[in-house]
Amino acid sequence: MQQGARHRKAARGVLWYNDVLMARLWTSETPKHVGKTVELVGWVANRRDHGKLIFLDFRDRSGVVQAVVSPENAEVHAAADKLRSEWVIALEGEVRARPEKMVNPAISTGSIEVAATAIRVLSESSTPPFPLDTVGYDIGEDNRMKYRYLDLRRERMKRNLLLRHEVTLFMRNWLAKRGFVEVETPILTKSTPEGARDYVVPSRLQAGKFYALPQSPQQYKQLLMVAGLERYFQIARCFRDEDTRGDRQPEFTQLDIEMSFVTQEEILQLVEELYVELVKVVTPQHHIAQIPFPRLSYEEAMAKYQSEKPDLRTDKTDKNELAFAFIVDFPMFEWKETEERWDAVHHPFTKVQSSKFKVQSSQEEFIEYIKQSPGELIAQQYDFVLNGFEIGGGSIREHSPKILEAVFEVLGHTREEIHAKFGHLLEAFSYGVPPHGGIAPGIDRLVMVLAGEENIREVIAFPKTGDGRDLMMNAPAEISAEQLHELHLEVLGEGRKSGELKKSK
Numbered sequence: 012m013q014q015g016a017r018h019r020k021a022a023r024g025v026l027w028y029n030d031v032l033m034a035r036l037w038t039s040e041t042p043k044h045v046g047k048t049v050e051l052v053g054w055v056a057n058r059r060d061h062g063k064l065i066f067l068d069f070r071d072r073s074g075v076v077q078a079v080v081s082p083e084n085a086e087v088h089a090a091a092d093k094l095r096s097e098w099v100i101a102l103e104g105e106v107r108a109r110p111e112k113m114v115n116p117a118i119s120t121g122s123i124e125v126a127a128t129a130i131r132v133l134s135e136s137s138t139p140p141f142p143l144d145t146v147g148y149d150i151g152e153d154n155r156m157k158y159r160y161l162d163l164r165r166e167r168m169k170r171n172l173l174l175r176h177e178v179t180l181f182m183r184n185w186l187a188k189r190g191f192v193e194v195e196t197p198i199l200t201k202s203t204p205e206g207a208r209d210y211v212v213p214s215r216l217q218a219g220k221f222y223a224l225p226q227s228p229q230q231y232k233q234l235l236m237v238a239g240l241e242r243y244f245q246i247a248r249c250f251r252d253e254d255t256r257g258d259r260q261p262e263f264t265q266l267d268i269e270m271s272f273v274t275q276e277e278i279l280q281l282v283e284e285l286y287v288e289l290v291k292v293v294t295p296q297h298h299i300a301q302i303p304f305p306r307l308s309y310e311e312a313m314a315k316y317q318s319e320k321p322d323l324r325t326d327k328t329d330k331n332e333l334a335f336a337f338i339v340d341f342p343m344f345e346w347k348e349t350e351e352r353w354d355a356v357h358h359p360f361t362k363v364q365s366s367k368f369k370v371q372s373s374q375e376e377f378i379e380y381i382k383q384s385p386g387e388l389i390a391q392q393y394d395f396v397l398n399g400f401e402i403g404g405g406s407i408r409e410h411s412p413k414i415l416e417a418v419f420e421v422l423g424h425t426r427e428e429i430h431a432k433f434g435h436l437l438e439a440f441s442y443g444v445p446p447h448g449g450i451a452p453g454i455d456r457l458v459m460v461l462a463g464e465e466n467i468r469e470v471i472a473f474p475k476t477g478d479g480r481d482l483m484m485n486a487p488a489e490i491s492a493e494q495l496h497e498l499h500l501e502v503l504g505e506g507r508k509s510g511e512l513k514k515s516k
């Protein structure tokens with residue numbers, strides 16, 4: 012009960028569990044304590060010296076309250092005089108209603124102020140490298156990333172993080188209520204094709220061998236269906252070594268879903284219901300352009316909008332309009348001109364629509380058809396689109412090992428390669444595999460759109476730069492010659508020099 016009540020509260024946007032968490036009063040609650048003495052802990056956002064009176068904007072996670080220090084208490088006044096922006100203090104004071112004309116409607120605590128009776132400095136702060144009380148768009152991004160822990164203090168960034176929390180919390184609770192189980196899948200794993208390069212991690216114990224970081228938990232979630240889990244989800248981190256663009260990051264987060272005994276229609280309906288309710292509860296200021304979400308075939312979308320992720324908003328200047336849509340019936344394969352080979356449009360685990368195969372005869376004939384006419388095949392694949400962004404994709408999976416092998420063959424794998432790369436999956440599918448399918452909507456882009464931001468970096472706590480660097484941690488970085496040796500690695504070129512330098516230190 013307690014848990015449930017807490018979650019409902021959170022879903023409505025109340026994040027301050029003063030009663031549950033600890034005996035701590037948030038600044039946002041101070042208006043409820045008029046006439047009482049309170050103790051607050053937090054940061055000095057701003058100090059204004061008005062001669063005798065000193066005003067402090069006092070900030071904690073919940074917001075800002077004004078504190079006023081009068082000269083009567085010389086000791087407190089002297090302490091307040093020394094305070095500077097971003098110092099961390101404990102503040103004791105009496106909550107007073109402000110006179111009518113002093114009420115500040117711009118802040119939620121604007122009807123009161125705290126008359127300080129004691130100030131204790133918990134830690135001092137160097138002068139921040141940039142202002143923290145602005146939206147911050149004008150500050151160089153390199154600087155914002157280097158001092159991300161300060162950048163996140165700004166109201167806008169804090170709100171983005173809280174929104175993200177509410178979005179994932181809502182998803183978790185909503186899916187759990189429908190019988191979905193969250194399972195963590197490995198980060199150290201083996202390459203799974205999602206169309207990007209892998210990030211690899213050298214193995215110390217297995218010389219010359221490498222793990223790959225998952226481009227998605229695709230194979231694991233399918234194996235969980237073989238395991239009999241039936242309804243799986245995970246707020247999953249995916250890693251793809253691609254050239255980063257505005258709305259891409261080397262690592263990103265998906266709401267990964269897989270279900271057994273399910274049709275494409277049921278998956279789309281589930282996602283539609285989840286997103287309609289999520290918007291209603293978490294960001295009620297938004298309105299959804301069309302419910303049910305429009306469904307367009309890939310062919311239709313291309314013919315009508317020359318795009319597989321059309322922006323279906325009726326008014327593109329309206330920040331609050333959300334135009335969700337599903338694009339269905341994608342081609343199974345596309346011809347890669349430069350590599351002279353067929354590639355899977357989604358991924359190879361996707362099921363080919365056999366209804367498009369006119370001659371309903373044996374599996375052998377169907378397999379022959381797949382091999383002979385890759386360009387004609389339509390997949391049971393769907394994309395999820397929002398305001399012109401692809402925010403997710405999924406498919407019904409091929410669960411027949413024989414058909415899967417044919418798909419891998421079309422992709423140019425030899426029998427040996429198929430068994431080396433995907434033998435585990437084919438074997439698993441020989442032990443009673445339920446028909447299954449799933450989808451994986453991205454969290455970063457969704458939160459970006461809901462927050463009204465233009466870049467996913469604004470809704471990721473610690474994002475990387477366009478060229479994949481973490482400027483705060485200074486990653487990627489060289490490792491020592493000893494570490495290289497342990498990992499059975501030798502670095503060529505520039506990296507080699509720095510390795511040697513480290514060793515000689």
Ligand code: ASP
Pocket residue numbers: 205226227228229268404405406449450451
């Ligand atoms: N693994 C796929 C992706 O990351 C999603 C899916 O097919 O469920 O795009």
